Amino acid sequence: MKTFEYERATDVASAVATLDRTPNAKPLGGGTNLVDLMKLGVERPDLLVDVSRVDFGGVDELPDGGLRIGAGVRNSDLAAHPLVRTRYPALTRALVSAASGQLRNQATTGGNLLQRTRCTYFMDTTKPCNKREPGTGCGAVAGLSRELGILGVNDLCIATHPGDMAVALAALDAIVVFETVDGEQRLPIDEFFREPGDDPTRDTNLPSGALITAVELPSLPVATNSTYRKARDRRSYAFALGSVAAALSVDEAGLVTDVRIALGAASPVPWRARKAEEALVGSPATPASFAAAAQLELAAATTTEQNAFKVPLLTRLVVGVLSELAGLDHEGDDPADPADPADPAEDADPSPFRPTGANGSPRRVAADVDPGAATGPEGSAS
Numbered sequence: 001m002k003t004f005e006y007e008r009a010t011d012v013a014s015a016v017a018t019l020d021r022t023p024n025a026k027p028l029g030g031g032t033n034l035v036d037l038m039k040l041g042v043e044r045p046d047l048l049v050d051v052s053r054v055d056f057g058g059v060d061e062l063p064d065g066g067l068r069i070g071a072g073v074r075n076s077d078l079a080a081h082p083l084v085r086t087r088y089p090a091l092t093r094a095l096v097s098a099a100s101g102q103l104r105n106q107a108t109t110g111g112n113l114l115q116r117t118r119c120t121y122f123m124d125t126t127k128p129c130n131k132r133e134p135g136t137g138c139g140a141v142a143g144l145s146r147e148l149g150i151l152g153v154n155d156l157c158i159a160t161h162p163g164d165m166a167v168a169l170a171a172l173d174a175i176v177v178f179e180t181v182d183g184e185q186r187l188p189i190d191e192f193f194r195e196p197g198d199d200p201t202r203d204t205n206l207p208s209g210a211l212i213t214a215v216e217l218p219s220l221p222v223a224t225n226s227t228y229r230k231a232r233d234r235r236s237y238a239f240a241l242g243s244v245a246a247a248l249s250v251d252e253a254g255l256v257t258d259v260r261i262a263l264g265a266a267s268p269v270p271w272r273a274r275k276a277e278e279a280l281v282g283s284p285a286t287p288a289s290f291a292a293a294a295q296l297e298l299a300a301a302t303t304t305e306q307n308a309f310k311v312p313l314l315t316r317l318v319v320g321v322l323s324e325l326a327g328l329d330h331e332g333d334d335p336a337d338p339a340d341p342a343d344p345a346e347d348a349d350p351s352p353f354r355p356t357g358a359n360g361s362p363r364r365v366a367a368d369v370d371p372g373a374a375t376g377p378e379g380s381a382s
Contacts, residue, residue: 001038008050012179015051020181020209022047027211029108033115041125056213065219071110071212090226090245094168097230100237110212117159120144130156131200150301150310152267157200160265162239167264168228170272171245177214180207193269222247222258229321240265242310244317248325250285273297285326287319294318
């Protein structure tokens with residue numbers, strides 16, 4: 001690990017002042033991703049500014065009924081908060097599906113938003129990676145790409161945002177609040193994260209020297225009927241192959257009146273499925289409508305031979321989640337059900353690197369479908 005300086009901040013103002021005057025400084029909250037990357041030589045800061053003892057506030061109700069979540073709130077505390085569980089259940093479900101109980105006890109809200117991709121080529125300093133070392137190329141394009149992105153990608157980078165929390169926040173229209181030397185500023189989460197474009201090194205539009213101080217959730221009636229579902233190679237302690245956060249409102253005639261959908265493990269950013277949302281409003285709340293909307297959203301996917309299975313996988317996740325929220329019976333042998341044993345999404349994965357079971361047969365992709373997981377004991381859903 002490269003040697004670095006360490007400074008402990010006592011408040012937001014001192015932390016921002018230090019970050020602003022030191023170009024290669026990084027804030028340190030829980031350190032669950034940053035420290036790992038420093039050990040690998042991927043992150044090489046000159047200075048760590050420890051903000052773990054700064055008072056960013058807790059989970060506070062806003063006048064309009066929304067919530068302000070301090071950047072230092074631990075993931076486990078946020079998931080368990082009564083107002084989050086009742087008003088934004090998708091966020092609770094996303095949080096408890098992430099990492100392990102121990103990591104959620106350490107990880108912070110602000111740090112979670114800034115976690116880096118887990119792409120093999122980014123994490124290995126001996127491999128080419130435009131995100132880590134511009135101009136070296138994207139080794140994943142012609143290499144190992146099974147877990148990587150299909151939306152918002154280009155030839156320079158096909159990495160995915162690895163988180164769960166941010167996918168739920170994207171569906172919930174969250175606002176990221178941050179402090180600079182010029183004062184407090186805000187960015188809608190859609191504008192906070194950025195696609196690689198011609199500069200894959202930048203994951204967000206957070207200004208240099210800025211410090212995330214909070215996340216705000218608007219009052220959103222549809223959010224009370226929301227959830228998060230994650231498909232992964234094993235049921236616990238694994239990053240998503242595909243995930244969906246969604247909220248749905250249906251009127252007495254069975255028509256969709258409001259819907260929010262965000263896709264995870266599909267893009268360098270938490271992908272807001274706005275084309276699908278627009279197609280669904282005013283449409284019947286049926287699996288057929290849900291599937292058509294998902295296919296419309298995923299029509300722009302750019303896939304490799306190894307990750308093409310994500311298109312049918314995400315389609316089935318969208319159908320399953322929206323059907324659950326609509327109160328439809330969508331279990332059994334329905335081919336659109338991501339939990340179905342005969343799910344074609346599994347057969348559609350041609351990757352020779354797909355994990356196998358003890359007998360050499362393809363291992364099932366686990367989908368988190370237990371509605372009670374969010375209310376179980378700490379760590380039970382991760």
